[in-house]
Amino acid sequence: MTTFRRLACLGMCLCCASVASAQLERVGDVALLDQHGEFHQLSRYQHKQAVALMAWLPGCAAQETTLKAFSDLQAQYASQDVAFLLVDASGSRDRTGSNWDGLRVLHDETQLVSESLGMDQAGDVRLINPQRLTVLYKGPAGQALADALDTLQGEPLRQTVTVAHNSCAIDFAARNAHQxxxxxxxxxxxxxxxxxxxxxxxxxxxxxxxxxxxxxxxxxxxxxxxxxxxxxxxxxxxxxxxxxxxxxxxxxxxxxxxxxxxxxxxxxxxxxxxxxxxxFEFNGDKNWLLGEPDYVVKTPPYAIPAAGILDYVYVDVALPFTEDRWIRAIQYLPGSPKSLHHLMAYVTAPDEDFWGAERSSTAASRRFLTSYIPGEPTVREYAPGTAIFVPAGHKLSLQLHYMTYGMQSVDETQIGLYFTEQPGLKEVRTRAVSANDFLIPAHTPDFSVQAEHVLEEAVVVTGVRARMNYRGKHMRFAVELPDGSQRELFSIPSYNYAWQPHYQLDTPVHLPAGSRLRVSGAFDNSVSNPANPDPARDVSFGLSSSDDVFIGYFTYYAAE
Structure with missing residues (x-):
């Protein structure tokens, strides 16, 4: 081969290498909570053109100019579907003092998000395409970032723009220690x-x-x-x-x-x-952890196919009791733990179905046992002096949700009931505080809903549960006391339709009569919701999974 041909081939190789290297950097999907406890995930911003993240280090004077420029750019590009978010990269777990000129501050208490995005100094900005998780720009806020933002309306960037700058270094203490x-x-x-x-x-x-x-x-x-x-x-x-x-x-x-x-x-x-x-051997779903139950309910055998998406299964199971009973504890033993994804159980009257009064009332009080979800053995012991009341002639109404896994199986779940004859028991009930008059417009990423109920008696709240369908986004439980003061009880910042546990509060909450139970939350009916079957459809209230519900459950018993 002649020298000329060798040089020509080398030139072609270098040219190809240059083209191959001219590409956008990629990042992994990450999520954090902001100073208000709201959930932010990169891939849940697909209704936006871009997400701008800036590392923020409290107390760093060198970042003030960049911080001001970042805030100004937020105002300038407010109408162009770009989300501007600060990331507190200090590793602090305190959210109370995080606020800067109206910007959302995401708390990276592990510093893992800042590490993964390569933000190693205060003022570092990453402009990210949330659809592809590609990095459009790396550097400080300023004209170079504005130029990168302008490309969103024109010829797209094909290579990550990188601009060097100097600011306060972020100390990644845990990473350094683990190295x-x-x-x-x-x-x-x-x-x-x-x-x-x-x-x-x-x-x-x-x-x-x-x-x-x-x-x-x-x-x-x-x-x-x-x-x-x-x-x-x-x-x-x-x-x-x-x-x-x-x-x-x-x-x-x-x-x-x-x-x-x-x-x-x-x-x-x-x-x-x-x-x-x-x-390691796991035996948690094979044994009665409280001893042999007083009575065992068996669900009818249900055949689960090898593949497909299954709708909820509703089953009524008769109870043979001719006298009233009080349940002090319950345990679920799933027949097919690989298939059974959740189970809800209510004590219902002979003419009542699973949904009961919730079909028409926005504040129904019912006899809810507890829910089964995969994981630790589901055993629920009610507080001393309290129990679930089962009137003679009543039954159990169940909702079961199964998942397929490539093989056929049969589920016959057992529900162990433990009774008590202790006198003077207080009945454990569950209040369903709901809204049923909403319409979620298509392509709406954050549709807020609220429901409330005023207590007629003093109660002790022992647990909560959120219920929405595919478009559920988040739910928060709070109370307004008779004196007008507010108290937050519980927050589920990233609701997942596939996981609906009943959360037993570590510390029960005593509420006087006249307290206003309040449930607030939102739906995501946009392309940013990975569970959304059809973001182009308006969705209203309905008990079918193709519609949606907004129910906050409060489990309680009467206070002294």
Whole structure:
């Protein structure tokens, strides 16, 4: 080959390499709560053209100019479907002082989001396309960011624009510590997975894959990292700044940092000869944890196909009691734990169905037992001196939801009832506070709804549950006391139709007569909602899953 031909080939290779490298950087999906406890996830901004995130470090004077420019750009581009969000990258867990000129401040208490976006100094901005999760711009707020924003209305960028700047460095203390002393698989990671994940991700568990060895954990680690970063897992997460419940599932700040940093380091096996995941056996869904029940209800056998999406199954089960009974505790034993995704149970009159008075009343008071969702064994013991009342001749009305997993199965779930004959019991009831007069317009990402009910008697609230269908976005439970003061009880910032636990409050709340129970929330009927079957359709109230409901449940008993 002649020298000329060699140079020509080299030139072509360099040209191809240059074209190949001229591409937009990509980021993973992430989610955080803001200073108001509202949930923000990159992929849930698909109704926007772009999301601008700026790292904010309280106390950094060097970022003030950039911060002012960022705020000015928000006002300038307010009509162009761009979301502007600050990210508190300090690692602080205090949301009370986070406010700057009307901007939403997302709290990155783990610093994992700031790490993953490469924002290592105050004032760093990332302009992101939420449809493709590509980075359009990296640098400070200013004219270069404005130029990148202008391309949203014209020729799209094909390469990430990067502008250097100097500001206060962000101290990633946990990352630095883990780089010097990486968490150990056998001592740290495997016990965490056993405690938080294996209850679903096991043989015959409802999780789509098993975590039964270091090798399986390593293979699924990219997926695990993704769902931890965007807060899809663990399920049933709540805002712990508002309320606490043993039924809420979460990873602590330290646990999330430990797990993600271990995955980022390649998930090393470590030196231990033991593999705790391979040795662990789960028996929680096979035994009666309170001893043999006084009576066992069996659901009719239900055949689950190998594939497909299944609608809810409604079943009435007769009870043979000729005298009144009081239930002090209940336990569910699923017949097919890999298929049964949730079960709700009510005590109902002979002519009453599962929905009962909720079909017409916006404040129905009913006898709700508890809900089953996958995970820890579902055992509910009611507070001392309280119980569920079962009048003679009443029955159980059940709602069951099954998931397919590639194999046919049959479910016959058992419900263990434990009775008490203690005198002077207080009846546990559940108030369904709902709205039934709404119409959610098509292509609407944040449609607010509110419902309320005034208590006629003093009560003790022991638990709450949110119920919406596919378009549910978030729900918050609060109370206005007779003196006009407000108290927040519980918040579910990212509602998921697939997970509907009943949250037993860690601390029951005493409310006087005249208190106003208030439920507020929103629906997302847009393309940004991954569960939305049809964002082009207006949706009204209806008990079918193709429609939607807005119900906040308060479980309570009469106060002294």
């Amino acid at each position: 010097h002393d990486l968490p150990d698989y056998a001592a740290d990671i495997a016990p965490l997975i056993i405690e938080k994940c294996v209850v679903c991700h096991r043989e015959n568990g409802v999780g789509p894959f098993q975590l039964d060895s270091h090798l399986s954990l390593l293979g699924w680690s990219p997926m695990i990292r993704e769902v931890v970063m965007n807060r899809r897992m663990p399920p049933a997460q709540v805002d712990t700044m508002v309320g606490h419940s043993v039924d809420a599932r979460r990873l602590s700040t330290e646990e999330r940092q430990m797990l993600v940093h271990w995955i980022d380091a390649g998930g090393p096996r470590g030196d231990s000869a033991q593999d705790p995941l391979a040795e």
